[in-house]
Amino acid sequence: MSAAELNFEIQQFYARQMRCLDGGDAAGFASTFTADAVFTHEPGEVITGRPVIAATTNANITRIRDAKVTRRHWFGMMVIEPESEDLIRTQYLAMTTSSNPDGGATVGAVSLVDDVLVRHDGQLSTASRTVRGDRVTR
Amino acid sequence: MSAAELNFEIQQFYARQMRCLDGGDAAGFASTFTADAVFTHEPGEVITGRPVIAATTNANITRIRDAKVTRRHWFGMMVIEPESEDLIRTQYLAMTTSSNPDGGATVGAVSLVDDVLVRHDGQLSTASRTVRGDRVTR
Amino acid sequence: MSAAELNFEIQQFYARQMRCLDGGDAAGFASTFTADAVFTHEPGEVITGRPVIAATTNANITRIRDAKVTRRHWFGMMVIEPESEDLIRTQYLAMTTSSNPDGGATVGAVSLVDDVLVRHDGQLSTASRTVRGDRVTR
Numbered sequence: 001m002s003a004a005e006l007n008f009e010i011q012q013f014y015a016r017q018m019r020c021l022d023g024g025d026a027a028g029f030a031s032t033f034t035a036d037a038v039f040t041h042e043p044g045e046v047i048t049g050r051p052v053i054a055a056t057t058n059a060n061i062t063r064i065r066d067a068k069v070t071r072r073h074w075f076g077m078m079v080i081e082p083e084s085e086d087l088i089r090t091q092y093l094a095m096t097t098s099s100n101p102d103g104g105a106t107v108g109a110v111s112l113v114d115d116v117l118v119r120h121d122g123q124l125s126t127a128s129r130t131v132r133g134d135r136v137t138r
Numbered sequence: 139m140s141a142a143e144l145n146f147e148i149q150q151f152y153a154r155q156m157r158c159l160d161g162g163d164a165a166g167f168a169s170t171f172t173a174d175a176v177f178t179h180e181p182g183e184v185i186t187g188r189p190v191i192a193a194t195t196n197a198n199i200t201r202i203r204d205a206k207v208t209r210r211h212w213f214g215m216m217v218i219e220p221e222s223e224d225l226i227r228t229q230y231l232a233m234t235t236s237s238n239p240d241g242g243a244t245v246g247a248v249s250l251v252d253d254v255l256v257r258h259d260g261q262l263s264t265a266s267r268t269v270r271g272d273r274v275t276r
Numbered sequence: 277m278s279a280a281e282l283n284f285e286i287q288q289f290y291a292r293q294m295r296c297l298d299g300g301d302a303a304g305f306a307s308t309f310t311a312d313a314v315f316t317h318e319p320g321e322v323i324t325g326r327p328v329i330a331a332t333t334n335a336n337i338t339r340i341r342d343a344k345v346t347r348r349h350w351f352g353m354m355v356i357e358p359e360s361e362d363l364i365r366t367q368y369l370a371m372t373t374s375s376n377p378d379g380g381a382t383v384g385a386v387s388l389v390d391d392v393l394v395r396h397d398g399q400l401s402t403a404s405r406t407v408r409g410d411r412v413t414r
Binding site: 002004005007008009011012014015016018019070072073074075076097099100101102103104105106107 | 140141142143145146214215216217218229230231233244245246247248271272273
């Protein structure tokens with residue numbers, strides 16, 4: 001697979017993964033992670049495994065719904081570093097926007113994210129994600 | 139055409155299409171739609187055909203100029219689903235930013251957009267666009 | 277090199293270039309420009325050459341650190357126009373976000389940027405960059 005084809009595959013993977021999250025589909029979101037995936041929010045919050053990712057995500061979705069905003073995730077400025085056909089490291093900026101019922105939107109947190117993606121049976125999954133919020137790293 | 143080549147072509151198409159809009163070129167923007175294109179803003183606002191798209195766009199451009207802001211459209215997190223070489227469905231996030239004369243910028247509306255792109259004589263055009271603002275869909 | 281491969285190479289180049297800038301590495305950022313690069317902020321501010329770019333960047337980084345924010349650059353809606361294998365023109369939107377220690381982030385300036393990229397010994401560099409802030413161009 002060429003670098004450009006891999007890039008396209010990864011962009012599609014992330015667009016679908018985060019559409020699940022922003023659309024409130026915690027199970028669909030969790031299914032894009034490996035069974036034993038490690039999800040870290042620096043500093044210090046680490047959750048492990050698809051069931052815990054699903055449960056945590058579900059709680060976050062409920063919290064956002066209760067706040068009556070629509071949240072979206074935007075990824076950009078992505079560096080893609082394949083170690084092999086089946087293990088790819090990515091690093092990118094992530095930003096959230098939140099739209100409120102009165103109209104208009106605001107930018108939420110901005111983060112620098114490091115992922116490890118793995119391929120099983122031709123399908124990409126996130127094996128590890130480390131999110132460093134800019135307020136923390138500053 | 140490979141998936142990566144199609145992706146690049148579509149990214150270029152959108153960058154040029156929206157540069158027309160943000161640059162105040164209503165006719166240029168309308169020319170990137172098919173003659174009978176359907177442009178829907180959920181809920182309920184539907185305009186049809188290149189001349190109506192041009193006229194509506196022109197009114198919007200005037201309104202934004204009168205507000206003395208510079209508006210930009212940003213697309214991201216795009217899913218591309220080709221049905222054939224000549225008909226491609228896309229879905230993406232769209233965000234506007236507005237810069238005011240005193241400096242700084244603010245995020246405007248965030249939307250989820252579904253497009254149908256068609257190819258005639260090798261050239262992509264938007265045959266249909268459906269914009270769902272996040273305040274509406276929440 | 278196909279258009280899609282060139283696009284991917286350019287996206288990687290920009291992600292790494294701006295990671296240097298946002299990470300506070302003025303020398304690393306300057307090294308992504310040609311020795312005699314011309315960097316213009318419209319209207320009227322022109323700096324020339326890698327040492328001057330490094331010094332100016334360093335002053336900006338210090339200013340941002342003193343303001344206690346974390347700044348990020350986001351590029352999008354990019355048009356890529358190769359004149360040859362070794363000279364490529366790009367035009368894109370650029371946006372900054374600034375995160376403050378109390379959490380949350382705000383959008384800073386939005387600009388339309390024109391670059392000339394050149395390739396020497398297989399490596400891309402920025403030979404010229406012209407930044408037009410939207411408050412200026414409006």
